[in-house]
Amino acid sequence: MTKKKEVLLKIRDLKIQGYSDETWIDIIKGVDLTLHRGEVMGLIGESGAGKSTIGAACMGYARDGTRISEGSIEFDGMELTTASESERRALRGSRIAYVAQSAAASFNPAHKIIDQHTEAPLQYRLKKRLEAQEDAMDLYERLRLPNPQEIGFRYPHQVSGGQLQRAMTAMAMACRPDLIIFDEPTTALDVTTQIEVLAAIRDIVEQFNTAAIYITHDLAVVAQMADTIKVLLKGEEVEEASTKEMLDNPKEDYTKSLWAVRSFESPQRYRPKDGVPLISVRNVDAAYTGGEKVLDDVSFDIYEGMTVAVVGESGSGKSTTARVITGLLPPMKGEVLFKGKPFPASYRDRTKDQLRQCQMIYQMADTALNPKVRISEIIGRPAAFYSGLKGVALKNRVDELLDLIELEPSQYYNRYPPELSGGQKQRIGIARALAAEPTFIVCDEVTSALDQLVAEGILRLLDRLQNEMNLAYMFITHDLATVRSIADEVVVMQHGKVVEQGPKDEMFKPPHHPYTDLLLSSVPEMDPNWLTTLLEERGVDNVGDAASARIDPNDPKVTGANA
Amino acid sequence: MSVFVILYYTLLLGASCLAAYFNKRAAFLLLFSLTLVSFVLGIIGGVAALRIVAIAAGLLALSAMVAYAFREFLIVIASQNMAKELRTAPLTAAFGMFVIFTVAIAGIFAPFIAPFGEAQVISSAFAPADENMLLGADQLGRDMFSRLVYGARNTVALALMGTVLAFTLGALAGLLAATSGGWFDQVIARTSDVIMSIPSLIFALLMLSIFGGELANDTTSFYLLTGFAILTGLLVVSAVSERSVIGWLIGITVLVGVAVVFAGAMLIIFNPSEIILVLVVAVIYSPRVFRLTRAVAGNVVVMDYIEAAKLRGERTWYLIRREILPNSTAPLVAEFGLEFCFVFLLIAGLSFLGLGIQPPTADWGSMVRENATLISFGDITPLIPAAAIALLTVAVNFVVDWMLYRSSGLKV
Numbered sequence: 015m016t017k018k019k020e021v022l023l024k025i026r027d028l029k030i031q032g033y034s035d036e037t038w039i040d041i042i043k044g045v046d047l048t049l050h051r052g053e054v055m056g057l058i059g060e061s062g063a064g065k066s067t068i069g070a071a072c073m074g075y076a077r078d079g080t081r082i083s084e085g086s087i088e089f090d091g092m093e094l095t096t097a098s099e100s101e102r103r104a105l106r107g108s109r110i111a112y113v114a115q116s117a118a119a120s121f122n123p124a125h126k127i128i129d130q131h132t133e134a135p136l137q138y139r140l141k142k143r144l145e146a147q148e149d150a151m152d153l154y155e156r157l158r159l160p161n162p163q164e165i166g167f168r169y170p171h172q173v174s175g176g177q178l179q180r181a182m183t184a185m186a187m188a189c190r191p192d193l194i195i196f197d198e199p200t201t202a203l204d205v206t207t208q209i210e211v212l213a214a215i216r217d218i219v220e221q222f223n224t225a226a227i228y229i230t231h232d233l234a235v236v237a238q239m240a241d242t243i244k245v246l247l248k249g250e251e252v253e254e255a256s257t258k259e260m261l262d263n264p265k266e267d268y269t270k271s272l273w274a275v276r277s278f279e280s281p282q283r284y285r286p287k288d289g290v291p292l293i294s295v296r297n298v299d300a301a302y303t304g305g306e307k308v309l310d311d312v313s314f315d316i317y318e319g320m321t322v323a324v325v326g327e328s329g330s331g332k333s334t335t336a337r338v339i340t341g342l343l344p345p346m347k348g349e350v351l352f353k354g355k356p357f358p359a360s361y362r363d364r365t366k367d368q369l370r371q372c373q374m375i376y377q378m379a380d381t382a383l384n385p386k387v388r389i390s391e392i393i394g395r396p397a398a399f400y401s402g403l404k405g406v407a408l409k410n411r412v413d414e415l416l417d418l419i420e421l422e423p424s425q426y427y428n429r430y431p432p433e434l435s436g437g438q439k440q441r442i443g444i445a446r447a448l449a450a451e452p453t454f455i456v457c458d459e460v461t462s463a464l465d466q467l468v469a470e471g472i473l474r475l476l477d478r479l480q481n482e483m484n485l486a487y488m489f490i491t492h493d494l495a496t497v498r499s500i501a502d503e504v505v506v507m508q509h510g511k512v513v514e515q516g517p518k519d520e521m522f523k524p525p526h527h528p529y530t531d532l533l534l535s536s537v538p539e540m541d542p543n544w545l546t547t548l549l550e551e552r553g554v555d556n557v558g559d560a561a562s563a564r565i566d567p568n569d570p571k572v573t574g575a576n577a
Numbered sequence: 578m579s580v581f582v583i584l585y586y587t588l589l590l591g592a593s594c595l596a597a598y599f600n601k602r603a604a605f606l607l608l609f610s611l612t613l614v615s616f617v618l619g620i621i622g623g624v625a626a627l628r629i630v631a632i633a634a635g636l637l638a639l640s641a642m643v644a645y646a647f648r649e650f651l652i653v654i655a656s657q658n659m660a661k662e663l664r665t666a667p668l669t670a671a672f673g674m675f676v677i678f679t680v681a682i683a684g685i686f687a688p689f690i691a692p693f694g695e696a697q698v699i700s701s702a703f704a705p706a707d708e709n710m711l712l713g714a715d716q717l718g719r720d721m722f723s724r725l726v727y728g729a730r731n732t733v734a735l736a737l738m739g740t741v742l743a744f745t746l747g748a749l750a751g752l753l754a755a756t757s758g759g760w761f762d763q764v765i766a767r768t769s770d771v772i773m774s775i776p777s778l779i780f781a782l783l784m785l786s787i788f789g790g791e792l793a794n795d796t797t798s799f800y801l802l803t804g805f806a807i808l809t810g811l812l813v814v815s816a817v818s819e820r821s822v823i824g825w826l827i828g829i830t831v832l833v834g835v836a837v838v839f840a841g842a843m844l845i846i847f848n849p850s851e852i853i854l855v856l857v858v859a860v861i862y863s864p865r866v867f868r869l870t871r872a873v874a875g876n877v878v879v880m881d882y883i884e885a886a887k888l889r890g891e892r893t894w895y896l897i898r899r900e901i902l903p904n905s906t907a908p909l910v911a912e913f914g915l916e917f918c919f920v921f922l923l924i925a926g927l928s929f930l931g932l933g934i935q936p937p938t939a940d941w942g943s944m945v946r947e948n949a950t951l952i953s954f955g956d957i958t959p960l961i962p963a964a965a966i967a968l969l970t971v972a973v974n975f976v977v978d979w980m981l982y983r984s985s986g987l988k989v
Contacts, residue, residue, distance in 0.1 A: 340888055361888055369890045382881040386903035396889055446885070 022192055022225050023049040023072060028085035030067055030076060030249075041080065042067055043249045051192065052223040056240030056257070058230060058272070060465035061436055063246040065229045069195045072227060073110050074102040090192065107134040111186035115198040117178040121170035127178075128166030131185045140189055153184040156221065157214040175328075176207035180214050187218060194219070194226045200235060204327040204492040205536040212238055212538075213549055231465045233272060234538035237261060238545040245269050257542050271467065273540075278470055280477045282518055283320050283502045290354040291315035292486050293339060293372075293454055298348035300338050308334045309345070310510045318453065319480065321487040323501035323518075325494065325533065331510040332490045336456045339488070340374055370400045373447035377459035379439035383431040389416075389442055390427045396449040415445045419475060437468035444475065454486045461496055473500050494537045498522065506530050582619065585627055589615065644672035666979055673975030680969055684730040691723035696937040703951060703958070713958055716947050721958060724939040725965060731934060732941050733969075735851060736921040739858035742805070743920070744913055747863035749812040751870025752897045755878050756816075766871070769864030777861045781923065784857045785932045789850065798849040799840050801856055806836035816894040850935055854927070858920050869912050873905040907980065914977035918970045925966050941966050 030042035042064045049055055057065045067080065074094030076082050087094040089110065094102060106112075114120040122130060132146035141149065147166070154162035157180045170178060179199055186194050199215065200208040216239055219226050228239045236243055236257075243260045245252040245268065252266050264270050293316040300309040309331050316322045324332045337343040339350055341361030350357045352371065358364045376382035383392055390412050397403045397411045413423040419441040431439055440460060447455050457476070461469035477500060479485060491497060497504060497518070504521040506514040506529065514527040526534065538544060589612040596605035611630075618626045648671035652660045666674075683690055692709075693699055697719060704714040712721035750769075754762040772780075788797070810832035818824025843852060877883065878901065886900050925942030927933035934940040936947075941962040948959035 342884065342888070361890075364890075366890055369888060374885065374888060376881045376885070378881065382885060384880075384882040384900055384904065387899065391899075399889060399891070450889070 020051045021048060022051045022053075022090055023047065024086075024088040025068075025072070026086045026088075028068070028071060028087065029083045030064070030071060030080055031083045032080045038081070038083070040083075041249050042071070044085070045246070045249070045251050047072075047244065049193070049225050049227065051225055053242065054219060054226045054228055054240045056228045056230065056236035056243040057246060058233060058236050058243060059246035059252075060231060060467055064249040065231075065246055066197055068246070069112075069197050069227055069229050072193065072195055073106055073112065075106075104138075107191075108138045108140070108189040109191050109193070111189070111191040111194045113179075113182050113186050113194060113196045113199050115201055117182040117199075118170065118175060120182065121178065123170050126167055126169055127173070127181050127185075131166060131181070131188055134185075134188050138189060146188070150184065150188065153187050153218070154181070156218055157181075157184050158210070159184075174207075176203055176210050179203065179211050183211075183215055183218065187222065187224075190222060190224075192225060194224055196226060196228045196230075198230050201230065201232070205494070205538075206327050206532060208235070208538070209536050209545070209548070212545060215239070216545070232538070233466070234540050234544070237540055237542045238538060245272070261540060261542060278473060278499045280321075280500055284517065285317050285320070285503075289317065291351075292318045292353060293488070294351040294354070295335065295339065296348050296351060298335070298338055298345045298350070300334055300343055300345045302343070307346075308510050309338065311348075312507075312510070312512055313348075314505050314512060314515055316454065316486050316488055318486055319484040320502045321480065321489055321500055322503045322505060323489040323491060323497040324505045324507060325491060325497055326507035327492060327533075330507040332492075332507055333458055334510075335507070336374070336458055336488065336490055340372060340456060366400060370450045371452050372454050372456070373450050373452040374456045374458065375440075375443050375447050375460050378463055379431075379436060379443050382443050383439055383446075385430060385432050387430070388427075389429050389431070389434075392431070392442060393445045393449050396446060400450050411449070415449055418448065418479070419445045435468075436464055437471060440464060440468075440472055441475065444472075444479070448479065448483075452485070454488070456488045456490070458490045459492070460489075462491065462493060469496070476500065494534060506533070579624055581631075582624060582627060585631060586612070586615070640672055641668055643675055644668045647671050647675040647678075662983075665983070669975040670979035673972035673979075676968055676972035677976065680729050680733060680972075683726050684733050687726050687730045691720075691726040693720040693723040695719075695724065695727040695939050697723075703948075703956075712961055715944070715958070716950070721944075721961065724944060725941070725962060727939040728941045728944060728962065728965070731938055732921065732924060732928075735847075735855060735934065736858075736917060736924050738847075739855045739920045739924070740862070740913065740917045742855060742859035743862035743916065744866050744909075746805075746809050746812075746859060747866025748870045748909060749809060750863070751867045752874050752901060753812050753816055753893070754867070755871050755874035756893050756896055756901065762871075765867065769867045772860065773864045773868075777923065778926065780861055781857055781927060782930075782932065784860070785853070785927065788853045788857075789932065793850040793853055795844060795849055798852040798856075799844060802840035802843055802852060803836045805856055805859065806839045807832060810836060813894070816897060817892065819892055854924065854933055858923060861923075862916055862920060866912065866916065870905065870909065873908050874901050877901045877904045907983065911977050911980040914973050914980065918973050918977075921970060921973075922966070 025045065025047040027044045027046060028042055029040055029044055031038040032041045033039075045064075045068060047055070047068070057068060059065050067077070070077055071082060071087060072089075074087060074089070074097060082095055085095070089105065092101075092105075094105075121127065128147055128150050131150045132141075132143060135141040135146040135149070136143060140146075150166055151162050154165055159165050159177055159180055165173060165177070165181070173181065183194075183196075183199070196215065200211050203211060212235065218224075226239075228236060230236050240257050242254060242256050244254040245260075245266070247268055252268050253260075253264070255265075260269070261273075264273055295312055295314050298309055298312045299307055301307045312331070312335055314322065324335060326332050334343065338345050339357075341357070341359065341364055344359035349359070352368070357368065361369065390409075393415050394403075394408050394412045397415075398408055401411075403411055412427065416423040416426055421438065421441060426434075426438075426442075431442065434442065443460075460476075461472055464472065473496065476487065480487065487500075489496070489501060501518045503517050504515065505512055506521075506527065508529050513529050514521070521530065522534070535548065541547075589608060593605055593608035593612060596608055615627060615630060618630065622629075645668060648663060648666055648668070651671075651674070652663050655663055698717055699720055700710065700714045700718045702714065702716050702718050704710065704718060706713040710720045710722065712725065715721055715724065750765050754765050788801075811829075814825065814828035814832055818828045847855065878896075883896060883900055886896055891900075924933050925940075925945075928940045928942030929946045931943070931946070934943060936943065944962040945959050945966075948962075951958050952960070
């Protein structure tokens with residue numbers, strides 16, 4: 015792969031300020047960046063590191079409430095910081111394109127995909143409408159979207175998330191820009207879909223020799239995509255090197271710590287020989303009002319003090335199972351047993367003590383904590399509600415809980431959730447669940463919205479708490495790295511059915527159910543050649559949905575595995 | 578050329594040159610276009626036209642200065658957190674707050690501020706202004722200024738009471754409908770649709786002609802008030818006691834007591850015809866509040882923290898009070914200001930038609946009507962209460978605008 019070594023984007027000593035508490039605070043503290051034509055640079059760092067802010071600055075854009083205070087951004091010889099708004103706007107869409115994290119939220123639901131696609135070329139008078147549409151279909155085909163001739167004429171909600179993300183990449187390509195900024199394009203997707211999108215993006219960027227900035231917090235992903243990697247921390251550059259060098263030989267401690275994240279693994283626990291399972295799901299069928307069956311004959315057991323990970327792609331019924339256990343969705347058939355006794359189907363019929371036993375930690379800590387209620391009350395309420403604590407006793411209990419989740423009580427007692435970082439919010443969510451003194455906690459994708467370093471901290475915390483309090487977890491996730499680090503037993507779900515279950519050490523050893531196999535092999539690895547190798551093994555058309563559709567229904571593992 | 582004209586152009590040109598020199602684009606454009614317009618105006622309208630422009634600009638500058646000073650004053654006396662919010666207020670909002678503050682002071686201390694009594698005849702009809710009467714006399718020879726001050730008290734108090742009642746009923750119903758859903762939601766939503774489908778002024782006229790005549794006595798208004806309070810209270814009781822029978826029994830007993838006390842207290846403050854007016858306003862405006870509250874709360878009830886609270890076993894009342902309400906106050910407060918304006922205008926309009934506040938009680942709407950004949954003689958007296966209505970509604974809207982802006986979450 016030969017690349018013209020012409021500098022396309024040159025950022026020097028960029029400083030960006032954000033407005034908060036009535037003063038301007040530096041959020042980017044002097045970052046340099048040089049990007050050549052056709053080069054792909056990965057920007058990685060935890061949230062708040064300023065990745066997206068830099069991405070936006072590459073287009074000469076500062077979001078509401080931020081301003082570019084110092085430094086220069088030179089795009090193909092043109093200084094963006096001093097250019098007028100109309101000059102900068104003329105670049106966007108035509109020469110610099112942007113692919114956002116959530117395609118579903120970025121497409122206008124009221125227009126067809128192809129109309130949104132052709133908007134930019136028509137606006138810049140590069141192509142006639144029909145030419146632009148033909149070009150769109152060509153791009154859809156290159157991105158391996160099914161039915162390229164037809165898919166553009168659908169509305170955004172009529173195609174799946176992975177397809178929409180690829181359609182958005184196609185849209186960014188519409189004017190053949192020199193630079194595309196990908197802002198976490200696969201973070202919201204599950205592993206099997208992620209591969210499709212990654213492969214498509216990589217190919218098309220290569221075909222048109224487009225330069226790209228790839229923003230992500232997932233190292234394994236960036237290793238597949240980028241030529242060079244830049245690591246950011248709190249608005250400052252940590253180091254920059256070519257992908258291979260960075261993976262083999264990271265220099266700074268911070269980078270090393272990022273690399274070491276995936277090493278945490280809790281020792282495996284085994285079921286007690288005899289004993290009643292704490293929670294037992296028996297032959298549950300469930301459906302939402304008027305909808306199709308979402309769960310089909312789901313059964314599994316969770317023993318005291320153990321972690322059961324429920325894995326599967328989105329739509330496989332993981333969260334629905336959790337809703338059945340917590341009583342939010344009464345099942346159509348089957349029942350949930352708690353210590354061998356049936357649990358009332360609806361949470362409304364459960365006693366206070368039954369409700370107390372089974373707590374939940376949510377995926378999005380932002381929506382799980384009331385933004386207008388102080389931390390002290392969020393944590394204190396369950397304690398007051400179930401145990402009737404008041405006054406000093408309540409305050410002591412809250413302090414104790416904050417200590418438990420490793421947050422300084424005096425500092426956080428009176429704060430509101432929006433003042434906390436993502437990881438801290440998730441800790442508060444954990445504290446709220448613990449305040450009820452439960453025996454069983456449902457963790458619904460608790461780490462998927464967090465960076466790896468923070469997620470690791472949360473996993474370690476959960477593991478420690480489990481050991482101290484003998485808690486049982488039902489751990490819903492689609493991330494197999496998480497499963498590997500915390501689970502004792504694994505339940506694999508697909509299309510509302512349990513396809514395989516067993517202790518973790520057995521699950522990670524072949525032979526697997528073909529679906530488990532697909533999931534396992536789809537997890538990105540730190541090897542920069544992983545994607546290439548995988549695609550060679552499987553063939554480019556055999557990833558994502560296509561691969562799961564190919565699972566042979568007569569495979570012996572499918573028919574008789576669970577018996 | 579008079580000295581005034583020379584001074585006028587010198588000032589404008591000098592200011593626009595300065596603005597251009599210091600690169601203040603917006604200020605320069607404004608000043609210089611004003612200069613150009615003034616050339617034409619001066620030719621057509623002569624010195625008088627320029628004088629009007631100068632006076633208007635002076636007034637504008639004066640109100641801007643008042644607004645600025647008032648905002649600084651509020652920042653100084655307010656607490657740390659409030660001061661932080663207040664600093665984001667634009668000058669228009671500060672001006673609005675100043676006007677509301679002035680009207681509130683005038684209303685509360687009316688007997689001390691007004692030089693004459695509300696219904697005191699002190700001179701001949703339509704007497705012009707003199708050192709005794711700031712704004713002249715009305716059609717019966719009562720002091721216009723005193724009546725304006727008393728009018729602030731009557732009109733604003735009624736409008737405020739009406740809005741508060743409409744809000745209590747509408748917001749409670751909306752919150753409850755959003756949390757419980759199902760048939761309860763449907764029944765309330767359809768009822769509100771029915772009320773909203775009747776044009777508000779016609780509905781008000783209809784209700785007032787039913788209850789306005791002989792029925793406007795103490796007994797009827799007492800029963801109506803109690804009924805309204807019980808209806809509102811039932812919503813609270815249903816949220817608090819949920820499915821426990823004892824809860825319902827206790828709740829209803831307490832409720833009836835509270836409703837009777839409330840009705841009695843209202844009867845002491847207002848006379849029967851005013852109470853009927855307030856109730857009519859509350860019934861007409863509560864569906865709008867209901868709709869907004871239901872929509873706002875509908876966005877909140879789907880959040881995970883509501884689910885967490887439900888799973889904890891919390892009651893609906895706790896959900897409404899602690900989880901939903903804090904997250905919907907901003908749009909509701911803004912809506913309160915807006916509804917207050919509508920109610921205020923409706924009451925003024927009804928009074929103008931002779932159905933609202935009854936004479937001799939001073940009220941801005943009826944003051945416009947009583948003095949309306951004067952307009953054909955080119956006197957501005959009837960426009961003064963009209964201007965007061967306009968000023969207060971605009972002021973409230975300024976403040977509401979700011980609150981809406983804040984609640985929309987836009988930055989900088």
